[in-house]
Amino acid sequence: MPATIREVAREAGVSIATVSRVLNGKGQVAEATRALVEAAARRLRYSPDGAAQSLITRRTMTLGVLLPELYGEFFSEFIRGLDLSARGRGYHLLVSSSHSDRREIEAMLRAMRGRVDGIVVMSPDADSSTLVRAVPETIPLVLVNPSRSDERFDVLAIDNYGGAYAITRHLLGLGHRHLAFITGPANNVDALERLRGFRAAVKDLAADQIELRELEGDFREESGYRAGRALLNERSRPTAVFAANDAMAIGALSAFHEAAVRVPDDIALAGFDDIPIARFVAPPLTTVRVAIRQLGERAVERLCVGIDARNGHERRLERVATELVVRASCGGGGRPAAVRRLGGDALGVDE
Amino acid sequence: MPATIREVAREAGVSIATVSRVLNGKGQVAEATRALVEAAARRLRYSPDGAAQSLITRRTMTLGVLLPELYGEFFSEFIRGLDLSARGRGYHLLVSSSHSDRREIEAMLRAMRGRVDGIVVMSPDADSSTLVRAVPETIPLVLVNPSRSDERFDVLAIDNYGGAYAITRHLLGLGHRHLAFITGPANNVDALERLRGFRAAVKDLAADQIELRELEGDFREESGYRAGRALLNERSRPTAVFAANDAMAIGALSAFHEAAVRVPDDIALAGFDDIPIARFVAPPLTTVRVAIRQLGERAVERLCVGIDARNGHERRLERVATELVVRASCGGGGRPAAVRRLGGDALGVDE
DNA sequence: TTGGGCAATGAAAACGTTTACGGTCAGAAT
DNA sequence: ATTCTGACCGTAAACGTTTTCATTGCCCAA
Numbered sequence: 030m031p032a033t034i035r036e037v038a039r040e041a042g043v044s045i046a047t048v049s050r051v052l053n054g055k056g057q058v059a060e061a062t063r064a065l066v067e068a069a070a071r072r073l074r075y076s077p078d079g080a081a082q083s084l085i086t087r088r089t090m091t092l093g094v095l096l097p098e099l100y101g102e103f104f105s106e107f108i109r110g111l112d113l114s115a116r117g118r119g120y121h122l123l124v125s126s127s128h129s130d131r132r133e134i135e136a137m138l139r140a141m142r143g144r145v146d147g148i149v150v151m152s153p154d155a156d157s158s159t160l161v162r163a164v165p166e167t168i169p170l171v172l173v174n175p176s177r178s179d180e181r182f183d184v185l186a187i188d189n190y191g192g193a194y195a196i197t198r199h200l201l202g203l204g205h206r207h208l209a210f211i212t213g214p215a216n217n218v219d220a221l222e223r224l225r226g227f228r229a230a231v232k233d234l235a236a237d238q239i240e241l242r243e244l245e246g247d248f249r250e251e252s253g254y255r256a257g258r259a260l261l262n263e264r265s266r267p268t269a270v271f272a273a274n275d276a277m278a279i280g281a282l283s284a285f286h287e288a289a290v291r292v293p294d295d296i297a298l299a300g301f302d303d304i305p306i307a308r309f310v311a312p313p314l315t316t317v318r319v320a321i322r323q324l325g326e327r328a329v330e331r332l333c334v335g336i337d338a339r340n341g342h343e344r345r346l347e348r349v350a351t352e353l354v355v356r357a358s359c360g361g362g363g364r365p366a367a368v369r370r371l372g373g374d375a376l377g378v379d380e
Numbered sequence: 381m382p383a384t385i386r387e388v389a390r391e392a393g394v395s396i397a398t399v400s401r402v403l404n405g406k407g408q409v410a411e412a413t414r415a416l417v418e419a420a421a422r423r424l425r426y427s428p429d430g431a432a433q434s435l436i437t438r439r440t441m442t443l444g445v446l447l448p449e450l451y452g453e454f455f456s457e458f459i460r461g462l463d464l465s466a467r468g469r470g471y472h473l474l475v476s477s478s479h480s481d482r483r484e485i486e487a488m489l490r491a492m493r494g495r496v497d498g499i500v501v502m503s504p505d506a507d508s509s510t511l512v513r514a515v516p517e518t519i520p521l522v523l524v525n526p527s528r529s530d531e532r533f534d535v536l537a538i539d540n541y542g543g544a545y546a547i548t549r550h551l552l553g554l555g556h557r558h559l560a561f562i563t564g565p566a567n568n569v570d571a572l573e574r575l576r577g578f579r580a581a582v583k584d585l586a587a588d589q590i591e592l593r594e595l596e597g598d599f600r601e602e603s604g605y606r607a608g609r610a611l612l613n614e615r616s617r618p619t620a621v622f623a624a625n626d627a628m629a630i631g632a633l634s635a636f637h638e639a640a641v642r643v644p645d646d647i648a649l650a651g652f653d654d655i656p657i658a659r660f661v662a663p664p665l666t667t668v669r670v671a672i673r674q675l676g677e678r679a680v681e682r683l684c685v686g687i688d689a690r691n692g693h694e695r696r697l698e699r700v701a702t703e704l705v706v707r708a709s710c711g712g713g714g715r716p717a718a719v720r721r722l723g724g725d726a727l728g729v730d731e
Numbered sequence: 732t733t734g735g736g737c738a739a740t741g742a743a744a745a746c747g748t749t750t751a752c753g754g755t756c757a758g759a760a761t
Numbered sequence: 762a763t764t765c766t767g768a769c770c771g772t773a774a775a776c777g778t779t780t781t782c783a784t785t786g787c788c789c790a791a
Contacts (some may be wrong), residue, residue, distance in 0.1 A: 078494035080434035081747035144427030287661035311637035432777035
C-alpha cells in the first residue's frame with residue numbers, strides 16, 4: 030500500500046535508478062532532476078522498504094540483543110548504553126529478553142539470521158558456553174559476561190572477582206571478623222565470580238580469624254530481605270553483610286530497618302553494581318560500581334568492529350573495571366563518597 | 381556466505397519450492413522427501429533469510445517500540461511486558477529510545493518502514509500529538525500515554541489523574557493540611573496529569589484550609605533529593621510531601637533521612653508508580669501502583685489486533701487503572717500494605 | 732483403453748530495492 | 762566534420778524467499 034520507488038520514478042518522470050541515486054546521494058545526477066525526485070518522494074511520502082534494502086545490500090543496519098530475564102535498573106542502563114551507541118552509528122536494536130535456557134537462545138539466534146548484522150549476547154547462566162556452538166560462525170558476535178571466555182568470540186567481562194575482592198578487603202580493613210555473604214542465583218556467572226572474590230579475599234587476608242556465613246539469594250530485593258531476616262534470627266549475628274548485588278542489599282536493609290537494627294552502627298552492609306538508587310537509600314550504600322552504560326556502549330563498539338571487518342578481526346577479551354564506592358552503609362568514615370578504582374582504567378583492556 | 385534455500389535444494393536433490401514447503405509445513409510433500417530436505421537443511425545449518433521472507437510475505441514479524449529517554453525501573457518493566465507479549469505472539473521487538481524532540485521521532489518512524497509490522501509509541505512529551513501526522517497512515521500504531529488522545533489511533537493511557545487524586549485524598553484524610561508536591565518534567569504528560577489530579581483533589585476536598593507548595597523535579601532521584609532539602613529549609617515545613625514519582629520520593633526520603641527528619645512521624649511522604657523497590661525502602665513507600673508490565677502487554681495486544689485487521693478495526697482509548705498502595709511512609713496505620721483499587725478493573729476499559 | 736482425480740513436485744513470477752553496465756548527448760579537441 | 766570525453770540517466774540483473782500454476786505419474790472407475 031505505501032508508495033514504492035517505482036511510483037516515485039513515474040511521478041518524477043525518471044527511472045528508478047535515478048530515484049535511488051538521489052535518495053542515497055550516490056552517483057551523478059543533475060540538480061534539476063534531483064529536485065524533481067525529491068519533490069515527488071515528498072509528495073508520495075515515500076520511504077524505502079527496509080526488507081528490500083537489506084536483501085540487496087546484505088546489511089540490515091540492525092543489531093540483535095539477547096538478554097536474560099531482565100529485572101531492575103541494571104538492564105535499563107545496559108540497554109540505554111547499547112541504544113545510545115547503536116544509534117550514533119546508524120544502527121537499530123532488535124532486543125529479546127527473558128532467555129533462560131540454551132535452546133531458547135539458540136532458536137532466537139537462528140531467528141535473527143537475515144534480520145541483524147551482528148548480535149550481543151548476555152547470558153550469565155553457566156551453560157552459555159556451549160550455546161555458541163550453534164551460532165553460524167559467519168555472524169559477528171559479542172559475548173557479555175559469559176561463563177567461560179572463548180577465543181573464537183569477542184568477550185566483554187565485568188571484573189566481578191576484583192570488585193568483590195576489594196569490597197571484602199574493605200570490610201576486613203574496618204575490623205569486621207564475622208561476615209555474611211548473600212549469594213546470587215546459583216548458576217549465574219556474575220554471582221559466582223563475586224562469591225569467589227569474596228572467599229578469596231577472606232582466605233588471603235584473614236583466613237583463620239574469620240567467622241563466615243553464606244546465604245542464598247537470587248538478585249532480587251525480596252531474597253535479600255529474607256536473607257536479612259534470617260541473619261537477625263541467628264544466635265551469633267554477623268557484624269557485616271555483603272550482598273552480591275545492590276537490590277539484595279536494599280532488601281536486607283529493609284529487613285534491618287524493620288527490626289530496628291541500625292546500619293552501620295549495629296551491622297555493616299555492602300552491595301554490588303552501584304545502581305543509581307544506591308546512593309539514595311538510607312544510609313547510602315557502600316558498593317562496587319560497574320560502568321553499566323559503558324558496558325553496553327562498548328559492546329556495540331566491539332560488535333561494529335566485527336561487522337566492518339567482516340569478522341576478519343582479532344578477537345579480544347576486554348575486562349570492564351569496577352571501582353569501590355565507599356558510602357555510609359559500612360561506617361568507617363566513608364563520607365562523602367570516596368571512590369577507589371580497581372584494576373586499571375575504567376574500561377581498560379587486559380589480557 | 382550462509383547457505384541459501386537453493387543450496388539446500390541442491391543438496392537434497394529437490395526444487396526450492398519443495399524446500400520451502402517442508403520448512404514452512406505448508407502443502408503436500410511426501411514423507412521421504414520431507415526427511416531428505418530436513419536432513420539437508422540441518423547439514424548445511426540452513427536458516428532462512430529474514431529480509432527475503434519479509435520482502436515477499438510483507439510481514440516482518442517485528443514490532444517497533446519508540447521510547448523517550450529511558451531511565452530507571454519503569455522502562456525495564458515496560459519493555460519486559462512488551463517482550464513477553466510479543467514473543468508469545470511470535471514477534472520480535474525493535475526498540476529505540478531516548479527520543480525527545482519530534483523530528484527525531486518522525487525520522488525513526490519512517491526508518492522503521494518495511495522493518496516492522498506495527499509500532500508502539502510512548503511519547504509523554506507534550507508535543508507528541510502533532511507527531512502522528514507524519515506517520516504513514518497505513519502502519520498500525522498504538523500510542524501509550526500521549527498528550528492528547530487522537531481517535532485515529534489506539535491509545536493506552538495510565539490513569540494518572542485518578543491515582544494522584546486518590547493519594548491526595550488519602551493524605552487529606554489523614555489530616556494533613558500543609559502539602560507539598562514535587563512535579564515531574566515540565567512538558568511531561570504523566571507529570572502534568574498527576575499535578576492536575578493533586579490540585580483537583582485539594583480544591584474539591586479542602587480548598588480553603590490548605591497550604592500548598594509545588595517544587596520542580598524531573599522524575600529522577602537527584603531532583604527529589606534537592607526538593608526535599610529545599611523543603612526542610614523553609615520556615616514553615618509541610619506535613620506531607622507527594623512526589624510525582626517514586627524515584628523522586630526516594631530522593632526526598634534520602635534528604636529527610638540525612639537531616640534526621642523522621643518519616644512518617646515528622647513528615648509524611650508519598651510517591652507514584654510503585655516501582656518494585658518502593659516496598660523495600662525505609663519506611664516502605666505509600667504510592668500509586670501502575671501496572672507497568674501489563675501496560676506493555678496490553679500495548680502489544682492492541683497492536684496485534686490492528687495488524688491482523690489490517691487497520692480495519694475500530695480505534696479505542698483504553699485507560700489503565702491505578703491503585704492506591706498504602707504502606708508506612710504516610711503513617712495512619714497503613715500496615716501491612718493495604719491496597720485500594722481505583723476506577724474499575726485493573727485493566728478496565730472506559731470511555 | 733480412456734479419462735478423471737489426486738498427490739507430489741518443479742518452473743517461474745513476484746516482492747522493492749541497489750548497482751553494474753551501456754547508451755545518449757553536448758561540448759571540446761582534433 | 763569527426764572523434765573524444767564526461768555528465769547524466771535508463772535497462773536489467775541480482776538479492777533469497779513464497780506461492781501460483783502447470784506438469785507428471787499413478788491409481789481407479791467407466
